[in-house]
């Protein structure tokens with residue numbers, strides 16, 4: 001049973017002399033699906049980069065259960081049960097689904113990376129049991145031996161989520177899992193998230209599709225210009241006037257900029 005909460009308090013981030021996050025405070029409850037929404041450039045991905053130790057804040061605290069994440073190196077995050085899906089699997093098109101998921105169990109070290117060639121050769125003849133189980137969990141068993149490049153965008157995203165959860169992850173960070181996924185296939189991603197939530201995984205989910213986040217999250221945090229605008233139930237957040245205005249501003253900018 002996962003009883004760890006993620007608690008982010010007063011986090012500031014500066015990059016290249018610019019303040020990217022300002023006093024960001026939120027908490028994610030154990031087993032919750034927590035969505036982060038906001039216009040392009042709001043700072044959503046930066047929050048995932050802070051959680052995974054890639055970006056270090058200039059102020060604030062961040063804890064996952066008893067662990068101080070700001071004192072934890074990125075390659076140690078998996079050991080704390082934190083996993084993140086990739087924004088794109090484009091560099092892994094030649095791997096089969098099973099091989100990509102098996103990568104999630106390799107040691108986070110240079111030796112681990114170097115042993116990948118041998119690992120890959122071994123995998124050609126048989127399946128790793130945990131990787132096969134992770135694929136099964138997400139309803140992907142039929143795709144195990146197919147190269148990623150032959151799979152639809154939705155299935156590729158799901159295979160990568162399987163890679164992120166295969167090593168016993170209980171906090172799963174997903175950055176736009178439906179980007180590039182057709183409207184018809186978004187249901188597949190929702191079903192997979194349901195299964196993971198049913199198993200008690202905690203999910204932090206960034207997505208631009210209001211229907212998807214509203215349907216798949218217990219609570220949402222809306223952001224703009226690196227600041228938290230509002231945290232609450234999905235409908236309440238999406239109907240909040242400040243949040244609606246932040247999206248409206250983005251649409252007007254896009255319209256003006258791209259007309």
Ligand SMILES: Nc1ncnc2c1ncn2[C@@H]1O[C@H](COP(=O)(O)OP(=O)(O)OP(=O)(O)O)[C@@H](O)[C@H]1O
Pocket residue numbers: 015016018020038039040041042043044045046047
């Ligand atoms: N390494 C960096 N150096 C300088 N500025 C950065 C860096 N990374 C991100 N930024 C800036 O920080 C801001 C927030 O970026 P971030 O990627 O977190 O936004 P986002 O909400 O994920 O946007 P999107 O919806 O487009 O993915 C943007 O203005 C971005 O240009």
Ligand SMILES: [Mg+2]
Pocket residue numbers: 044045046175
């Ligand atoms: Mg982003």
